[in-house]
Amino acid sequence: MNEIASIILPAIPQTLILVFVSSFISVLLGMPLGILLTLTRPGGLKENPKLYSVIDSIVNFLRSVPFIILMLILIPVMRFIVGKSYGTAATVIPLSVAAIPFFGRLMETYLSQVDNGILEAAKSMGSNNKQIIFNVLIPEAMPQIINGITLVIINIIAYSAMAGAIGGGGLGEVAVRYGYTYKRTDVLWIAVIIIVALVQVIQLLGNFLEKKVDKK
Template sequence: MVSSNALQYLLNLWQLMEEPLWESLYMVFFSTLFSVIIGMPLGIILVITDKGHIKENLKLNQILGTVINVMRSVPFIILIIAIFPLARLIVGTTIGPTAAIVPLSIAAAPFVARVIESSLKEVDWGVIEASISVGASIPQIIFKVMIPESLPSLVLGITLTVINILGYSAMAGAIGGGGLGDLAIRYGYQRFQTDVLIATIIVLIIFVEIVQRIGNYLAKKVDKR
């Protein structure tokens, strides 16, 4: 039997973690959504403008690739500070989960672009060539051939993106982003409450495990091979 003191302790711990947990889920969901909206077109452009592809444009490909590489090379903790003015312009503040979504989305978008690029490049060129031979347009090739053919890889890539954004969101807590990272720093580090720190780590591990399992399941479901 669990004692009443232990139950009360767990209840207090949950009350402390409940709001930061929802803040983290809120940040991760919308940051993933916006990063995919930004990153997917970039990834598609990287693929179709590559040498010998359906819309070859090496100059555009090289410029876009360089911009993405530069964005990926900037550490997130520096990027979030650099984007403070943009966050203030968009949401009116630089503090809190909503403000953190702006740098989270921008930081994750180049990663998403590379994930999309890698997945689409796995599509057998013979399948694309066959669609060209029957007169398919570029949008048809992209949305009816390339994306469906690479869907399992895309699902796993987006799953990895969600997990990465969760890590980014924890770092955002260090500078006022809220969420579980903020809780771990304020209570686990600054107030030396090790139990809160450990509880936060356990919740993050569980979250990652759930996301990965869901991603693996969905990837298998959409794999028609």
């Protein structure tokens, strides 16, 4: 039992660092990306078809690349930034790159679904675009945004487990190295149970916060 604990316990904080640092970066950069897509899309507050087309194509490209391949593509970037292409710090980079366009697209979807009547009312009261974004669009879409953040975190948990196949650290690497390579099914199942439990906790917390801010 002590042996299993010595394998599993160090991997738990690694997974938490991978997930929450990557999630923070993804939301921090994905939110303005989603706002930009919403503003420049056809019918947006600052409609710009050319700019929207370029950003839309980049988002679609990044979302279509399988995560394992994205990790391989970003190996030179990981080596440049952190000095190596494996481990917790390095894996934060591809996790963030994979999740930023995903959250950006979710933000665009949620913001564009806000009732036009509310937007027209804000415009008639003299609100500028900045005020409409931060005082109308984001507050109105906040329950959906929280749901989107929950989805991002859960996806990153899945990606982090996948990253373990090529030395990404955390519970994913423990599951692959000890559970699969060394045929330690006990370690494999404990790692899987912890990952599933983490997903369930995040989903429950996300559901709670979504209902908390939903005033409808």
